[in-house]
Amino acid sequence: MSRVNLDDFSDLIERPDSGTRRDAEERRERLAVPPGALGRLDELGEWLSAAQGAVPVRPVERPRVVLFAGDHGVAELDVSGRPAGGAHALVRAVLDGSSPVAVLARRLNVPVRVVDAGLDCDPELLPEDVVRHRVRRGSGRIDIEDALTPEETERAVRLGMAVADEEADSGTDLVVLGDLSVGGTTPASTLIAALCGTDASVVTGRGGAGIDDLAWMRKCAAVRDALRRARPVLGDQLELLAAVGGADIAATTGFLLQAAVRRMPVILDGVVSAACALVGQRAAFRAPDWWLAGQLSGEPAQAKALDRMALNPLLDQGVTVGEGTGALLALPLVQAAAAFAAELPERPDQPEPADESVVRDDVRGEGGGVSAK
Ligand SMILES: O=C(O)c1ccc[n+]([C@@H]2O[C@H](COP(=O)([O-])O)[C@@H](O)[C@H]2O)c1
Numbered sequence: 001m002s003r004v005n006l007d008d009f010s011d012l013i014e015r016p017d018s019g020t021r022r023d024a025e026e027r028r029e030r031l032a033v034p035p036g037a038l039g040r041l042d043e044l045g046e047w048l049s050a051a052q053g054a055v056p057v058r059p060v061e062r063p064r065v066v067l068f069a070g071d072h073g074v075a076e077l078d079v080s081g082r083p084a085g086g087a088h089a090l091v092r093a094v095l096d097g098s099s100p101v102a103v104l105a106r107r108l109n110v111p112v113r114v115v116d117a118g119l120d121c122d123p124e125l126l127p128e129d130v131v132r133h134r135v136r137r138g139s140g141r142i143d144i145e146d147a148l149t150p151e152e153t154e155r156a157v158r159l160g161m162a163v164a165d166e167e168a169d170s171g172t173d174l175v176v177l178g179d180l181s182v183g184g185t186t187p188a189s190t191l192i193a194a195l196c197g198t199d200a201s202v203v204t205g206r207g208g209a210g211i212d213d214l215a216w217m218r219k220c221a222a223v224r225d226a227l228r229r230a231r232p233v234l235g236d237q238l239e240l241l242a243a244v245g246g247a248d249i250a251a252t253t254g255f256l257l258q259a260a261v262r263r264m265p266v267i268l269d270g271v272v273s274a275a276c277a278l279v280g281q282r283a284a285f286r287a288p289d290w291w292l293a294g295q296l297s298g299e300p301a302q303a304k305a306l307d308r309m310a311l312n313p314l315l316d317q318g319v320t321v322g323e324g325t326g327a328l329l330a331l332p333l334v335q336a337a338a339a340f341a342a343e344l345p346e347r348p349d350q351p352e353p354a355d356e357s358v359v360r361d362d363v364r365g366e367g368g369g370v371s372a373k
């Protein structure tokens with residue numbers, strides 16, 4: 001099997017179709033609803049149109065939540081607020097329908113797929129179709145060691161690519177992307193700080209379970225130490241993912257890049273998907289054109305990464321629970337934008353057709369309709 005080189009994605013990823021985008025804009029200009037009256041939903045509909053290469057835009061009918069799951073060795077440092085190695089419990093709650101994303105997905109009638117990239121639990125605890133892709137049991141403690149070996153990194157990226165291909169092949173028309181982990185915000189913050197050239201204290205947030213000040217300081221120190229390990233490999237995205245990423249993070253990055261190759265639009269969730277997207281942008285600068293930022297979560301690193309990619313989040317709800325929840329909250333907006341763009345009627349032609357009897361009836365108020373008698 002040939003080696004994965006993330007830089008190859010640069011040639012494989014095209015921009016969404018600019019001609020289609022112009023056609024969509026022209027169609028919008030012909031609608032009876034005045035320009036600007038639909039706010040940002042106009043550009044959202046036009047973006048989707050360009051991604052689909054279709055005017056009028058097609059409804060989003062087969063969306064799917066895709067979640068990559070993993071445990072992170074840094075959680076041993078007590079930087080998470082959740083027990084190290086405990087991400088399988090989060091996965092269980094998604095599968096049994098009791099987690100936030102599961103509740104919302106049920107309401108919106110969107111299927112959820114969970115892929116174990118690197119959980120640290122006995123595989124027997126979870127269904128075979130979830131665990132069968134696992135690359136390794138937990139990722140390394142990035143403050144002192146690599147998260148993954150080069151081979152594991154490549155396997156994880158390929159796993160993500162394969163999942164993107166499966167989704168595209170099975171007709172998924174939009175992916176709501178998320179992650180499930182314990183400790184994942186530490187490598188995500190490290191990747192973002194490394195790629196944006198900032199300090200640990202600038203990117204480090206309170207994570208998923210809301211850590212106290214002492215835990216925040218431990219997390220800052222872990223990001224600082226991991227950043228030292230990241231800097232020498234900044235020029236090579238695979239080495240960077242191996243040094244300070246993780247199995248779920250490498251898989252998510254592979255997924256995002258291959259989704260862009262397959263022209264499948266993706267809504268990003270919080271800081272972890274933003275970090276993977278930023279790595280993806282380094283490999284292929286056009287890739288972010290295929291992504292939407294669902295929600296501003298409040299993690300400082302996420303805001304920084306989205307800014308770098310010029311992605312403007314649709315919502316600002318401060319949801320930090322992860323697991324794709326913030327992205328899924330934004331799906332109805334995307335669906336609304338698509339419905340407006342496709343279903344609102346065009347203005348009647350201006351000027352009025354030269355049917356003088358109709359005009360005169362209207363003037364006399366005898367043409368039916370609503371004119372005053
Ligand atoms: O959406 C976010 O920005 C976000 C912020 C903090 C935490 N999370 C979620 O919380 C989990 C990891 O948090 P932590 O504190 O263990 O690193 C993982 O499942 C993330 O998706 C998500």
Ligand SMILES: Cc1cc2nc[nH]c2cc1C
Pocket residue numbers: 043044047288289290291292311
């Ligand atoms: C307008 C717009 C531009 C984008 N660029 C990348 N993702 C995007 C999403 C939207 C909605």
